Amino acid sequence: MSRKLFHSLVGLEEAFRIISSYYRLEPLGVEKVPLGEALFRVLAQDVYSPVDYPPFDRSEVDGYAVRSLDTSWADELSPVKLKIKGRVEVGEIPSLSVEEGEAVEVATGAMVPKGADAVVMEEHAKAGDNELTVYRSVYPGENISTTGSDVSIGDLVLQKGVVLTPERIGLLAGLGIREVVVYKKPRVAVFSTGREVVPPGSPLLPGQVYDVNSYLAVSFLNSIGASAVNLGILPDDERTIREEVSKAVEGFDLVLTSGGTSAGVRDVVYRVFDELGEPGVIIHGLRIKPGKPTVVAVARGKLLVGLPGFPLSCYIVLQKLVKPIIYKLAGLSSPEQEVVKAVLPVKIRKRAGFTMFVPVGLVSSDKGFTAYPLQSSSGSISSLVYSDGFVTIGENVELVDENELVEVELVKSYKPSARLVVIGSNDPLLYRVISELGLADKAKIIPVGSMGGWHAVARGEADIAPTHLLDEETGLYNTPYLEKTGLKGKAVIVKGYKRLIGLVFPKGNPKNIRGIEDFLRSDVRIVNRNRGSGVRGFLDIELKKLSARLGIGFEDLVKKINGYFYEVRTHTAVAAAVKHGRADVGIAVGWAAMMYDLDFKPLGWEEFDFLVSVDKLGGGEVARFVNALRDREFIKRVASEFKPYYQVTDATGSVVY
Numbered sequence: 001m002s003r004k005l006f007h008s009l010v011g012l013e014e015a016f017r018i019i020s021s022y023y024r025l026e027p028l029g030v031e032k033v034p035l036g037e038a039l040f041r042v043l044a045q046d047v048y049s050p051v052d053y054p055p056f057d058r059s060e061v062d063g064y065a066v067r068s069l070d071t072s073w074a075d076e077l078s079p080v081k082l083k084i085k086g087r088v089e090v091g092e093i094p095s096l097s098v099e100e101g102e103a104v105e106v107a108t109g110a111m112v113p114k115g116a117d118a119v120v121m122e123e124h125a126k127a128g129d130n131e132l133t134v135y136r137s138v139y140p141g142e143n144i145s146t147t148g149s150d151v152s153i154g155d156l157v158l159q160k161g162v163v164l165t166p167e168r169i170g171l172l173a174g175l176g177i178r179e180v181v182v183y184k185k186p187r188v189a190v191f192s193t194g195r196e197v198v199p200p201g202s203p204l205l206p207g208q209v210y211d212v213n214s215y216l217a218v219s220f221l222n223s224i225g226a227s228a229v230n231l232g233i234l235p236d237d238e239r240t241i242r243e244e245v246s247k248a249v250e251g252f253d254l255v256l257t258s259g260g261t262s263a264g265v266r267d268v269v270y271r272v273f274d275e276l277g278e279p280g281v282i283i284h285g286l287r288i289k290p291g292k293p294t295v296v297a298v299a300r301g302k303l304l305v306g307l308p309g310f311p312l313s314c315y316i317v318l319q320k321l322v323k324p325i326i327y328k329l330a331g332l333s334s335p336e337q338e339v340v341k342a343v344l345p346v347k348i349r350k351r352a353g354f355t356m357f358v359p360v361g362l363v364s365s366d367k368g369f370t371a372y373p374l375q376s377s378s379g380s381i382s383s384l385v386y387s388d389g390f391v392t393i394g395e396n397v398e399l400v401d402e403n404e405l406v407e408v409e410l411v412k413s414y415k416p417s418a419r420l421v422v423i424g425s426n427d428p429l430l431y432r433v434i435s436e437l438g439l440a441d442k443a444k445i446i447p448v449g450s451m452g453g454w455h456a457v458a459r460g461e462a463d464i465a466p467t468h469l470l471d472e473e474t475g476l477y478n479t480p481y482l483e484k485t486g487l488k489g490k491a492v493i494v495k496g497y498k499r500l501i502g503l504v505f506p507k508g509n510p511k512n513i514r515g516i517e518d519f520l521r522s523d524v525r526i527v528n529r530n531r532g533s534g535v536r537g538f539l540d541i542e543l544k545k546l547s548a549r550l551g552i553g554f555e556d557l558v559k560k561i562n563g564y565f566y567e568v569r570t571h572t573a574v575a576a577a578v579k580h581g582r583a584d585v586g587i588a589v590g591w592a593a594m595m596y597d598l599d600f601k602p603l604g605w606e607e608f609d610f611l612v613s614v615d616k617l618g619g620g621e622v623a624r625f626v627n628a629l630r631d632r633e634f635i636k637r638v639a640s641e642f643k644p645y646y647q648v649t650d651a652t653g654s655v656v657y
């Protein structure tokens, strides 16, 4: 088996040039569809109105059709009297005409009888026996929509290339159009590859992951106008892959696979694509990150794209490469990504030579937008949801500095008016409270860790920052940092609740770990948390006590701990590391142990609080949130779901200045 290396990576623009030199990026044909099935299809022909709209002179009100001249000078004091000649119902052709001194009663939507040029509203007249008293004059044309005044026969009403939205479909229906000619949807076959990839719903064995990409790709493609079908996971066997891909090439316009694109010897996508027909692989590798190991091939007149296996990489390639292709094939003009300018709160470094896309969460303040980079790797799936868009860092840029202005390409519609902006640590009870307050879809949550939340409050960008920072000097949670960060007076700590933290180890405690002192054992490997996290602070305090007791320096002590430098970023990552045997023990909150079905030995309570800037405390959703914490009945009820790992205290909801 030959090993394929990335020879020449190409930039995105170059990629489109190469693709269009082998494959016509044009609509794939047209078809006629009934109007009722035309939603979000792309119109392939200009539409000229076949009729006038309204189709006849139509009364806009309930009232009396008159000759406007007859009502001249009529007012409350000198009303005009007219003879009521009869009535016209909606849908009826009037047999009457209005002559001088006459009126005909009409309903809203009824045809206006000949002779009349205005309609007096019912409220401005009084009907007696065959006689109408008119208290207000009407001008010619008043309360009548004349034939074709909205749309005239022959008007160009919709141009080809537009998407048939509900509004456009309404217009077409009004013009009596029953069928429309639209571009054919690009038919896309989607496969995942990888022997470790299993479909959601099946049991997950060690080393396996659930298939994200085929679901992500199919739903993404269908949301942008393709007709994509999930053909499942291909086995890791070259012959089967060849057969399945070959079949798909016959039945679809485009074939997408994910995974198996990088340089590993077992990666066969490249070979299969290359041997399927001429010209075979035309691109192997993009100068973008994430998304580098993308393969593009043309065979038997069809286009094939091998997406990277990492979900975020896969998503970026869908956005940046596949979407513009689908647009062209679907008859749409190039996608216009909405862009906002935003300030970057932290610096980003990278190597030159490739374009980097950084997923960000956006918050708005009176100074404009700030784009918080989500700490995510190419394998992240949470960043798919938490990101509003991404910042593009150009090929030759190596540093974007703190507070620099960048452009954020929005990947979903951004709601600038989030009712509650939560930046900082994350916590399931907090999320339950937010949803109980009816803010599940109205709060903006950007999980960047406790310290990140403090920065966001200092910058005026977070309404509340969930935090659980332990101060080593005082042994207190959160409050000492008001002084340390210079936020005292500008922000307060609203006390939250306590979370039980403890040792997390496999069921039955096979290594018989009884406490932190066992971390020193040579047969024990631990998983640690990142610096700045509450649990890391907790462990270091305990280790300092231990080092004093044992008479060993702290630095020397931690060197003896197998795994001390193995850091993960979340409680659940600690539990996962233990669950999957990468560590024998770690420290995490109890519910993480529960979620992973691990044993748990409590060590203490950590305090999970909320940093709030003083000027936000008094009103809006922040006040509602704080009041909810103070509402004992409410908070106890919500917290009871998380028993015994959470504790609401007398201090919950109180403010520390």
Ligand SMILES: Nc1nc2c(c(=O)[nH]1)N[C@H]1C(S)=C(S)[C@@H](COP(=O)(O)OP(=O)(O)OC[C@H]3O[C@@H](n4cnc5c(N)ncnc54)[C@H](O)[C@@H]3O)O[C@H]1N2
Pocket (backbone or CB within 6 Å): 192, 193, 194, 196, 197, 209, 210, 211, 212, 213, 214, 258, 259, 260, 261, 262, 263, 264, 267, 290, 291, 292, 293, 307, 308, 309, 310, 311, 313, 378, 379
């Ligand atoms: N020696 C090198 N190794 C890697 C390179 C490289 O240039 N040289 N590139 C890295 C980059 S960048 C990426 S991105 C990945 C992409 O690799 P593949 O496209 O071959 O993908 P896999 O190896 O099959 O999977 C990567 C990763 O993603 C998981 N995965 C795969 N499919 C799915 C799916 N459908 N749903 C969820 N997760 C999926 C898979 O289990 C792996 O963890 O290669 C680097 N390596």
Ligand code: MOO
Pocket (backbone or CB within 6 Å): 288, 289, 290, 291, 292, 293, 308, 310, 313, 314, 378, 379
């Ligand atoms: O370029 Mo790969 O796509 O990040 O992780």
